[in-house]
Amino acid sequence: MGDSPPLLKGTLDLLVLKALSWEPMHGFEIVSWLEQRSHGCVGVDDGALYYALHRMEERDLIESEWRLTPNNRKARYYRIRAAGRAHLRTEGASLERYARTLADILALRPG
Amino acid sequence: MGRSRRTFHLSTRDPSSARRDMRDELSFHVEERTAQLVARGLTPAAARAEAIHRLGASWESTEDRLGDSAEQKERRLNVRERLAELVDDIRYAIRGLAARPGFTAIAVLTLGIGIGANTAIYSAVDALLLRSLPYPEPGRLLDIVQSSSDEGPAPWSYVKYAFFRDAQRSYAALAAHADGQVILTGQEPERLGIEEVTGEYLKALGVRVARGRDFPPELDAAGGARRVALISDALWQRAFNADPAVVGTSLSLNNEPWEVIGVLPPGFRGLSGRADALLNLTARPADGLNEPWSLEFSLIGRLRDGVTVEQAVSEAGLIGPRIFEAFPMAAGTLTTSKEPSRWTAVARPLDTIRVASGLRRSLLVLFGAVGMVLLITCVNLANLLVARAVARKKEIAVRLALGAGRGRLVRLLVTESLVLALLGGAASLAIAWAGTRALGAINPQETLRVQGLQGGIGAVGFDAIQLDGRALLFTFGITVAVGLLFGLAPALGATRASLVGDLKDGGGAGGSGRRLGASRRVLVVAEVALAMVLLAGSGLMIRSLGRLLDVNPGFDGEGVLTLRLSMPPGVLAPDSMPGFYDRLQEEIAGVPGVQQVAIADCAPLSNGCNGTIMTFADRPESATGNAMVGVHWVSPNWFSTMRVPLTRGRAFAGTDRLGGPKVVIINEAAARQYFPGEDPIGKRVGVYQGGFHTGAEVIGIVGDVRYGTIDSTARPDVYISYGQARLSRMMVFARTTGDPSSLAPAVRAAVRRIAPGAPVFDIRSMSARVGAATAQARFSAVLLGLFAAVALSLAVMGTYGVLSFAVAQRTREIGIRMALGAERASVLGLVVRDGAILAGTGLAIGLVAALALTRVLRAMLFEVTTTDPVTYAAIVVLLAAAVLVATWVPARRAARVDPATALRKG
Structure with a gap:
């Protein structure tokens, strides 16, 4: 998705948390989930995803463990923690406000 | 935080395996992505290339950088988890200690006394023996004395000092000095401590005048020189109201005018520690200074750069005999032996003569004794903790069964003893503070001299004893060491407990209980032995003090007031x-x-x-x-x-x-x-x-x-x-x-x-002077006696604790014995015999150790040998009696066991 727009700073963490708020997922599942839900409009850099996961694990927003996939493959699953949900709520709300304001301003027409 | 991570447990903990995990995770990701892209129609090779490309520049760099990131994350998480565990452990420890206030109070109190006494004595050892002298590069300062074959060390006369000064090549600065007293004459006559010094005195010590100038070198040439003085900062403040124009004014000492040429830096009172003025020694009349056998000066020298102490020492040994040849002894001059005496000069680092050897010895003996008290305190606490571990062995077994690591459990238990030690260390500060105040208040000069402990550098004084940063560091160090000492052994012992046995065991006489009981017996033997050593040492000192107090000094000082008068x-x-x-x-x-x-x-x-x-x-x-x-x-x-x-x-x-x-x-x-x-x-x-x-x-x-x-x-x-x-x-x-x-x-x-x-000073009753003459002996005897009393009570507590515990564990056994017809007396004997074995073993070991260790007291004892049989007999009887009293109570309890109750309960 090289032609998709770049991700706003700080939004990747929120998107990942949002994905994980459904269910525990491994890294590739998170990327695919975001690609599907954004219809290819959000370009997630696969490498950046893992940095974000490390960062959030360190901040106790998520935790991880090795599990088997439905196809019996070993994969590292990430799960959102209480602190992560709280983070998603507050940061998500403020991002939403920001996005709405941005959209409103862009919708203004001269005259 | 960390706790939930433990429940949702990740198998990898160490950072290098985090890197390995990261690689696995990435391979999985690449495979999944490749499969997705292939499904969309790409060739497998192109799909794989695209999958890798989306992660980063190349597989290697991605793997490397994300590996770093994972490793770092893991490391940080580990640190946080450790901290969280520590907080948990401390919380657990505090809860445990609060639940047993009696035990905690005794432990904190005994530790406080033990650690506090150690800190106080350490402060004295530090101030008097360890801390470096308050001069720059003190290791380069040497004290040089004359030494005769029959009189030992002796001071110098001025001419001999001058001979030595001109012959030596080792010193960058060399000065003669003697301390004394003069009367500051004026409206209110006052006695002043002074030092008469030659010109390079301050240069040798590395001290600069705060204002004015140092002695000019030309004054050193001969006797009868100009009278010039450097005054202490204290005298400047007191007698001159810190007048900046003091330089050039005149000071009347012994009714003679002395020109003030400078003011010494604050705090500097000369090597004597008492000088309010440094006077030009060569102001004395030439005829007195030229008398070769008028021996009254000390010599201080600072080594020239590149000269070692050894070189200076051997040089002094070469110059010394030449001085004696230059100034032979006149016939009929003072000597106690008929042999003509041989003289030489001896240079020694100033640091080695900082305090009198007798004082050094007493301090080290006291330090050893307080160390022993602390050791007994530790043994006693270890003993209590072992008892506690026995009581908690079921809890510990459950924890082990649930998968807690032994290291983790040991850490938990040691944390508890460390928390206890830290509480004790905090409590000890009060005792250390009081102790250092008391030690610092000892008036050194007079008290030490009348006891034959004079010598040493006055500037190294008891007033330097204080509870400073070094003492606090010592307290902290010793506190942690003590916590580990009394906590580690019981913790290791307790966690070795066999799983099955302890889980089955209802808390009675289990296998590990018996083993812990045995280790407690060893601890009690150690306590009795240590108490024996301390009691022997203090017993000897007290007996020696008794002998000293019995000495008839040849006069009756009761009711006599004495005072000095200086005209x-x-x-x-x-x-x-x-x-x-x-x-x-x-x-x-x-x-x-x-x-x-x-x-x-x-x-x-x-x-x-x-x-x-x-x-x-x-x-x-x-x-x-x-x-x-x-x-x-x-x-x-x-x-x-x-x-x-x-x-x-x-x-x-x-x-x-x-x-x-x-x-x-x-x-x-x-x-x-x-x-x-x-x-x-x-x-x-x-x-x-x-x-x-x-x-x-x-x-x-x-x-x-x-x-x-x-x-x-x-x-x-x-x-x-x-x-x-x-x-x-x-x-x-x-x-x-x-x-x-x-x-x-x-x-x-x-x-x-x-x-x-005429100033009147030193007003004291004669009884006070007699008291001062025995002050050090009393001081040592009282302190050692105090330490021994603490040791004795701890040993009694320990014995009592172990035997009561043993009786409690054997209630059922005793019940059976009594049911089978055992007499109460024989049950009593059973327990008393148990105590007697412990006491006897401890006494025997302690006796041997005491005989060996009290030898260090030899030079401190007066008319008492270190093997004094009366003292030893009294101590053995005292200790044995005390331990037997401690066994009597549990023994009585055992004898009162009601067989029916005991058997039912079991």
């Missing part, structure tokens, strides 16, 4: 002195409450009286060698005032005046030593002081008075009457009714009326 030179014409003494005594005798007044030049037990040689008119000098005697000036009634018995002949009379026939009184020791089998009365002797060398008649013999330290027997002494000699140095002895100290102001006022210009 500024030149105030009294020598011939008017006898009349002055009479007037002074009459005036003081008029004070209500004063019964008798006398004067003498030096107090008994002051260990600093002067002496000289005595010759005998009827014998050639070669026959006796030279007899050394102490010389004492007294007023005629001094003997009756001090209740010194006259054993033969007559005492001085008012008629023995200047110009009349010279008479002396000798003591019994002199009579014994110099007139064996003869009657000394009527014999003529020469005494080389006070003009008595021309001959005087012995008119009486008095009892021996101890003038040196209280533990040294009286030496031969000669008494001269103030009526016949001219001496401005004097001390007043007033026998009073009631408390002598209460008369001090009235007596002082009486002195002031007669001698307004």
Whole structure:
């Protein structure tokens, strides 16, 4: 998705948390989930995803463990923690406000 | 936080495996992505390339960078988890300790005492023995003494110092110095501590004047130089109100003007630690300075760059004999042996003579003793903790069964003992503070001298003892060490417990319980043994103190007030002195409450009286060698005032005046030593002081008075009457009714009326002087006694604890025995025998250790050997009795066991 727009700073963490708020997922599942839900409009850099996961694990927003996939493959699953949900709520709300304001301003027409 | 991560457990913990995991995770990701892209129609190779490309520049760089990131994350998480665990452990420990307030209080209290005492003694050891001297590069400072083959170390005369100074090549700066006292004359006469020094004194010490300038070098050339002085910051503040224009003004010392050329830096009081002024030594008249055997100066030198201490030491050894060759001893000069003595010079690092060796020894002994007290405290706590571990073994077994690691459990238990130790350490600060205050208040100079502990550098004093950062660091270190010491062994023991046995066991006599019981017995034996060592040491010191207090010093000081009086030179014409003494005594005798007044030049037990040689008119000098005697000036009634018995002949009379026939009184020791089998009365002797060398008649013999330290027997002494000699140095002895100290102001006022210009100082009762003479012995005995008492009570507590526990564990067994017909007496015997075995083993080990260790006390003991059988017998009986009392209570409890109840309960 090289032609998709770049991700706003700080939004990747929120998107990942949002994905994980459904269910525990491994890294590739998170990327695919975001690609599907954004219809290819959000370009997630696969490498950046893992940095974000490390960062959030360190901040106790998520935790991880090795599990088997439905196809019996070993994969590292990430799960959102209480602190992560709280983070998603507050940061998500403020991002939403920001996005709405941005959209409103862009919708203004001269005259 | 960390806790939930533990429940949702990740198998990898160490950072390198985090890197491995990251690689696996990435491979999985690439495979998944590749499969997705292939499904969308890409060739497998292109799909894989695209998958890798989406992660980063290349597979290697991605793997590398994300590996780093994962590793770092893991490391941080680990640190956080450890901290969280620690907080958990501490919380657990505090909860546990709060649940047992009795145990906690005893532990904190005993630890507080043990650690506090150690900190206090450590502060003294640090200030007096360890801390580096307060001069730059103190290791480069050397003290140089002369040393003779028969007299040992001796000071220098000025000319010999000058010879050494000119011959040496080792020192960048070298100075002679001597401390003394002068009277600051003015409206309010004041006694000042001073040091007479040569020009390079400050340069050698590495001290710079705060204002003005140092001694100019040309003053060192000869005697009779200009009188110049450097004054201490304290004197500058006190006498000059910190006047910046002090330099160039004049200071009147002993009625002579001294030009102030500078002010010393704050806090610097010379090597003596008491100097308020440094005076130019060469201001003395040249003839005195040129007397080669007028030995009174010390030498301090700072090594030249590149010269080692060893080189300076060997150089001194080479120069010393040359000095003696240059200034041979005149025939008939002071010497105690008939062999001609050989002299040399000895250089030694200043640091090695910082305190008297006797003081060093007492401090180290006390340090050892407090260390032992702390060790007993630890053993006792270990003992209590083992008991606790036994009580908790089921809990521990459950934790082990649930998968807690042994290391984790040991950490938990040790955290508990560390928390306990830290609480004790905090409590100890109060004791350490009080202890250092008490030690710092010891007045060193006088107290040490009268006990023969003089020497050392005055600047290294007890007043430097304080609870400072170093002491606090020591406290912290020792606290942690103690926590590990008494916590680790029980923790290791407790977690070794067998799983199955303890889980099945209801808390009675289980396998591990018995093993822990055995380790407690070992601890009790150790406690008894340590207590034995401390009791033996303190017993010996107390016995020695008893002997010291029993010493008859030869006089009766009860109710006697003493004070010193210093007459500024030149105030009294020598011939008017006898009349002055009479007037002074009459005036003081008029004070209500004063019964008798006398004067003498030096107090008994002051260990600093002067002496000289005595010759005998009827014998050639070669026959006796030279007899050394102490010389004492007294007023005629001094003997009756001090209740010194006259054993033969007559005492001085008012008629023995200047110009009349010279008479002396000798003591019994002199009579014994110099007139064996003869009657000394009527014999003529020469005494080389006070003009008595021309001959005087012995008119009486008095009892021996101890003038040196209280533990040294009286030496031969000669008494001269103030009526016949001219001496401005004097001390007043007033026998009073009631408390002598209460008369001090009235007596002082009486002195002031007669001698307004003479400072009165050192007013003390004679009993206080006697007390000071035994102060160190009392100090050591009291402290060691205190430590031993603590040790004894801890040992008793330990024994009691172990035996009660054993009885509680064996209740069922005892019940069975009694049900089977055992007598109560035999049950009693069973427990008592148990205690006796513990006590006996401890006593035996302690006895051997005590015999070995108390040898360090030898030099501190007076008329008591370190193996004194009476002391040892008393200590063994005391300790055995105490331990038996501790066994009696549990034994009685065992004997009262009701078989029916015991069996039902089991």
